[in-house]
Amino acid sequence: QSVLTQPPSVSGAPGQRVTISCTGSSSNIGAGYDVHWYQQLPGTAPKLLIYGNSNRPSGVPDRFSGSKSGTSASLAITGLQAEDEADYYCQSYDSSLSGFWVFGGGTKLTVL
Amino acid sequence: QVQLVESGGGVVQPGGSLRLSCAASGFTFSSYGMHWVRQAPGKGLEWVAFIRYDGSNKYYADSVKGRFTISRDNSKNTLYLQMNSLRAEDTAVYYCAKLSPGRAFDIWGQGTMVTVSS
Numbered sequence: 492q493s494v495l496t497q498p499p500s501v502s503g504a505p506g507q508r509v510t511i512s513c514t515g516s517s518s519n520i521g522a523g524y525d526v527h528w529y530q531q532l533p534g535t536a537p538k539l540l541i542y543g544n545s546n547r548p549s550g551v552p553d554r555f556s557g558s559k560s561g562t563s564a565s566l567a568i569t570g571l572q573a574e575d576e577a578d579y580y581c582q583s584y585d586s587s588l589s590g591f592w593v594f595g596g597g598t599k600l601t602v603l
Numbered sequence: 604q605v606q607l608v609e610s611g612g613g614v615v616q617p618g619g620s621l622r623l624s625c626a627a628s629g630f631t632f633s634s635y636g637m638h639w640v641r642q643a644p645g646k647g648l649e650w651v652a653f654i655r656y657d658g659s660n661k662y663y664a665d666s667v668k669g670r671f672t673i674s675r676d677n678s679k680n681t682l683y684l685q686m687n688s689l690r691a692e693d694t695a696v697y698y699c700a701k702l703s704p705g706r707a708f709d710i711w712g713q714g715t716m717v718t719v720s721s
Contacts, residue, residue, distance in 0.1 A: 493647065527707040529648075536698055536714055537640075537648065542707035580648050584706065591662050592638065597647040 494519060495581050495595035502601040503571045511598045513564045513581030519593060521562035524584040528557055528566045531578040531597075540579070541566060568600070576602045605629035605710055607699050612715030619689050619719070625682040625699030625712055633657070633677035636702035639684045641695035642714075649695075652684065653702070667693075689719045 496514040503509040513526060520526055528541040539548055541557035544564065556567045564583075568575055581595040611623040625637070639651040652673040653662045661673050672685040682699050696714040703709035 525706060527705075529708070531648075536711040537708070538711065539703075539707055539709050542703065542709070543705045546705075548709065578647075582648075582708070591664070592650040592653065594640075594648040594650065 493596040494585055494593040495583060497579075497581060497595035497598045499596070500599045500601065502603055503568075504603045505571050505573065507571050508567065508569045509571060509600065510568075511566045511579050511581075511600070513566070513595050515562050515564075515583060515585075517562065518587040519562075519583045519585040520559065520564060522586055524586075526557065526559050526564035527582045528555075529580045529582065531580065533577070537580065571602055573602050576600055607701065607710055607712035609697065609699055609712040609715040612697065612717045614718045614720060615689055616721050617690060617719055620685070620687045621689065621717060623684040623686070623697055623699075623715060623717070625684075627680045627682065627701070630701070630710075632675075632680040637673075637675065637682045638700045638702060638708060639671075639673060639682075640698045640700055640708070640711075641693075641717075642698070643692075643695040646695075651697070654682070686717070689717075691719050693717065694719050 525543045529537040530540045531537045544559040545557045554569050579598045585593045606628045608626045638653045654673045670688045674683045698714045699712045700708035701710040
């Protein structure tokens with residue numbers, strides 16, 4: 492069981508908007524630690540998608556956006572495209588005894 | 604071109620050992636902390652270990668503490684993961700990743716597969 496909780500799957504039609512939630516606790520997201528998001532296309536390594544809650548690395552389309560509030564964070568994808576079909580992971584830092592760097596369980600995005 | 608390339612994966616029997624390497628290029632390796640992250644077949648990402656830029660501090664996930672050792676050779680721009688007392692549950696693709704100034708994993712290698720099986 493992951494420290495950060497994500498829905499196992501989400502889906503949307505091309506052009507639609509989807510959101511992926513990431514729920515933590517007072518020892519990670521709620522403690523003020525940044526949330527980062529990664530995209531993993533099938534058969535490839537993860538790629539940094541959003542860093543510092545809402546910042547996009549160079550080359551990431553502005554269709555991808557992130558936000559954080561309280562003990563949760565969200566990734567939003569607008570104008571869904573077929574190539575967005577992938578697994579998405581949130582990640583933060585946890586200050587509990589068995590913490591350090593923690594990931595969500597991952598969300599599979601299906602473009603219908 | 605910023606790049607991380609892992610090597611050293613393979614098939615090993617339970618209780619055996621393996622050493623993974625991660626060769627870095629395109630950035631000042633000695634200035635950044637580095638991580639190992641693994642992904643079991645069909646599963647999510649699991650952080651494994653971290654080493655500071657100068658090797659002064661190392662941190663491990665509970666699942667590997669006492670069995671795995673992370674190290675680095677800044678003169679060779681290379682990160683290592685020594686894995687001892689391997690178990691079936693250690694079977695995974697192992698990725699090395701660079702820690703960004705903002706504490707994200709901003710550069711990832713392509714991964715190397717480790718299979719623990721008799």
